[in-house]
Amino acid sequence: xxxxxxxxxxxxxxxxxxxxxxxxxxxxxxxxxxxxxxxxxxxxxxxxxxxxxxxxxxxxxxxxxxxxxxxxxxxxxxxxxxxxxxxxxxxxxxxxxxxxxxxxxxxxxxxxxxxxxxxxxxxxxxxxxxxxxxxxxxxxxxxxxxxxxxxxxxxxxxxxxxxxxxxxxxxxxxxxxxxx
Amino acid sequence: xxxxxxxxxxxxxxxxxxxxxxxxxxxxxxxxxxxxxxxxxxxxxxxxxxxxxxxxxxxxxxxxxxxxxxxxxxxxxxxxxxxxxxxxxxxxxxxxxxxxxxxxxxxxxxxxxxxxxxxxxxxxxxxxxxxxxxxxxxxxxxxxxxxxxxxxxxxxxxxxxxxxxxxxxxxxxxxxxxxxxxxxxxxxxxxxxxxxxxxxxxxxxxxxxxxxxxxxxxxxxxxxxxxxxxxxxxxxxxxxxxxxxxxxxxxxx
Numbered sequence: 426x427x428x429x430x431x432x433x434x435x436x437x438x439x440x441x442x443x444x445x446x447x448x449x450x451x452x453x454x455x456x457x458x459x460x461x462x463x464x465x466x467x468x469x470x471x472x473x474x475x476x477x478x479x480x481x482x483x484x485x486x487x488x489x490x491x492x493x494x495x496x497x498x499x500x501x502x503x504x505x506x507x508x509x510x511x512x513x514x515x516x517x518x519x520x521x522x523x524x525x526x527x528x529x530x531x532x533x534x535x536x537x538x539x540x541x542x543x544x545x546x547x548x549x550x551x552x553x554x555x556x557x558x559x560x561x562x563x564x565x566x567x568x569x570x571x572x573x574x575x576x577x578x579x580x581x582x583x584x585x586x587x588x589x590x591x592x593x594x595x596x597x598x599x600x601x602x603x604x605x
Numbered sequence: 606x607x608x609x610x611x612x613x614x615x616x617x618x619x620x621x622x623x624x625x626x627x628x629x630x631x632x633x634x635x636x637x638x639x640x641x642x643x644x645x646x647x648x649x650x651x652x653x654x655x656x657x658x659x660x661x662x663x664x665x666x667x668x669x670x671x672x673x674x675x676x677x678x679x680x681x682x683x684x685x686x687x688x689x690x691x692x693x694x695x696x697x698x699x700x701x702x703x704x705x706x707x708x709x710x711x712x713x714x715x716x717x718x719x720x721x722x723x724x725x726x727x728x729x730x731x732x733x734x735x736x737x738x739x740x741x742x743x744x745x746x747x748x749x750x751x752x753x754x755x756x757x758x759x760x761x762x763x764x765x766x767x768x769x770x771x772x773x774x775x776x777x778x779x780x781x782x783x784x785x786x787x788x789x790x791x792x793x794x795x796x797x798x799x800x801x802x803x804x805x806x807x808x809x810x811x812x813x814x815x816x817x818x819x820x821x822x823x824x825x826x827x828x829x830x831x832x833x834x835x836x837x838x839x840x841x842x843x844x845x846x847x848x849x850x851x852x853x854x855x856x857x858x
Contacts, residue, residue, distance in 0.1 A: 488656075488735075490652070490653065490656065490739070491652075491653050491656030491657045491659075491660065491735055491736070491739060492628075492651075492652030492653050492654070492655050492656025492657070492659075493652070493656065494652070521660065521728070521731035521732060521734075521735060522727065522730070522731040522734070524731065524734040524735050524738075525735075578642065579642040579643075579645065579646060580646065580742055580745065580746060581642070581645045581646035581649040581650070581746075582645060582649075583645065585649055585652050585653065589642065589645075603742075605738045605739075
């Protein structure tokens with residue numbers, strides 16, 4: 426793992442600058458989160474930069490949760506996907522800054538999560554959920570019946586990124602993608 | 606201004622050791638917790654700590670310039686080279702002991718990482734920013750458990766009270782400043798741990814009071830982890846943690 430703080434925040438998430446970068450972005454867009462396979466790395470907002478020089482590709486991703494084992498799998502999947510497309514020399518590095526937040530997740534990603542049965546994270550920029558010491562988060566809806574009458578069962582779920590909730594209307598338990 | 610590289614490497618390794626030892630202890634609860642949700646919670650928190658250790662070790666390895674990898678740092682050092690706080694290496698004890706330790710450490714960590722986020726070192730700032738987010742929900746949980754156990758049944762009250770008594774003397778070490786850290790402090794890199802004590806005491810005392818628990822006496826104190834002088838428990842912890850790499854050097858999953 427190469428970890429660094431990206432000094433140049435403006436360089437982050439550069440759009441396709443040329444045809445080859447565009448092709449790379451398209452290839453990378455097929456790489457999915459191994460734990461939540463409906464989300465691409467781009468949906469998740471972890472793909473921060475792609476650059477290519479003399480056939481050497483450098484991909485920068487930002488880790489989600491510190492201990493998320495999916496990050497290693499993502500790095501491997503990126504290398505495999507690019508290798509299959511003929512790029513032999515690929516470096517995947519992790520940049521810690523700017524710190525990943527669930528606000529990086531795309532709207533498309535949020536919708537895919539909901540359809541998949543996971544309540545998407547509430548937006549930090551419109552709520553103080555992640556900083557609220559009570560842990561009581563407003564604005565979570567049941568992905569089954571859209572009710573907002575939900576209750577927290579546990580702040581920890583089946584993976585590092587999820588909390589466990591229950592809908593008080595349809596009584597179904599569901600995963601909530603934690604807002605950080 | 607460039608801090609002494611060796612000091613910075615050792616600072617990162619000590620911070621990584623704090624996280625790895627406690628993360629390993631928490632992982633020992635896997636499949637042994639009182640109920641399923643708690644099993645998931647303990648192992649999730651363990652992952653956060655182990656992930657944090659990786660970030661510190663990776664940065665240390667990077668600073669060293671390729672002499673060692675993050676895995677070498679974790680798996681190929683013996684007790685005397687570990688620099689973690691003693692409280693983090695103590696056995697889990699019962700569930701009350703585990704949650705009492707988490708409270709003491711979580712309150713401390715939130716204060717520490719909030720300060721580290723102001724460091725003059727960009728990589729430490731980035732790791733701190735990530736850690737703060739996790740410390741918040743760790744603390745919410747340990748605080749809630751201490752209150753539930755303290756203000757619970759006679760037995761749970763007694764167990765968590767005993768736990769705080771047994772852990773109390775390990776707390777002064779949290780606020781010690783080894784010489785290398787004082788040098789880094791002078792360079793605007795390290796956190797002045799001494800300044801964290803007042804707020805730590807005020808938060809911990811408040812939670813203990815709400816939990817109907819007595820504040821233990823400051824009648825004893827023990828330290829040494831920062832100099833590699835550990836309790837007898839660390840050797841057993843490392844024997845398990847490092848077994849695979851010791852038995853099959855270089856083995857990968």
